[in-house]
């Protein structure tokens with residue numbers, strides 16, 4: 001079976017088709033998906049998804065793009081992370097692409113998530129865009145290695161991947177790796193050690209080729225696996241096996257079903 005290590009099934013386009021989305025997963029042998037929270041206001045519906053379906057798990061966190069939302073503190077994150085269906089803290093991180101003034105509140109919020117992850121022993125889901133240097137710096141300063149986690153929807157350089165691997169993190173590739181234009185990223189996908197590789201959709205965004213431009217869904221994570229299999233000259237079954245093993249090793253509170 002395949003695992004989608006990062007999706008947003010609570011977003012309206014997917015939530016409206018919940019049963020169909022789960023049926024498509026089953027048809028493509030995508031046996032598990034991690035539903036990632038982006039704000040506390042929406043957390044209850046993310047958790048509800050994971051409670052309704054044995055093959056879904058969830059995370060708790062506030063995305064760095066979300067300005068003007070309820071701000072989490074460590075105690076709040078820890079309380080919400082106690083639920084057995086919550087397998088990770090995030091998504092969190094830094095995004096200077098949408099917040100071009102690189103606001104201090106993003107770094108503070110990121111530190112809060114790392115502290116919570118260290119305190120509860122659940123891994124981090126890190127989002128980084130146009131902010132790789134600061135992301136790695138904050139991770140080092142806060143001892144993120146102790147919690148571990150994943151650099152999700154990875155689009156950075158090989159050097160950044162190496163630095164994240166040195167911190168003990170996994171690297172997750174999305175549908176972007178299937179895009180023709182993503183030449184440098186394809187190189188990174190060839191180099192990441194097999195035992196640190198994850199795959200994801202980040203659905204509803206970033207549908208992989210051949211579905212580019214449509215509403216993405218977890219079933220299509222198979223296309224990400226196929227591209228990585230081509231790039232690395234490894235059988236698809238091998239990519240399927242290692243990425244699934246890696247997922248349940250990293251997110252050890254997730255239940256294979």
Ligand SMILES: [Zn+2]
Nearest residue numbers: 091127152153
């Ligand atoms: Zn993200």
Ligand SMILES: [Zn+2]
Nearest residue numbers: 006036091202
């Ligand atoms: Zn996401």
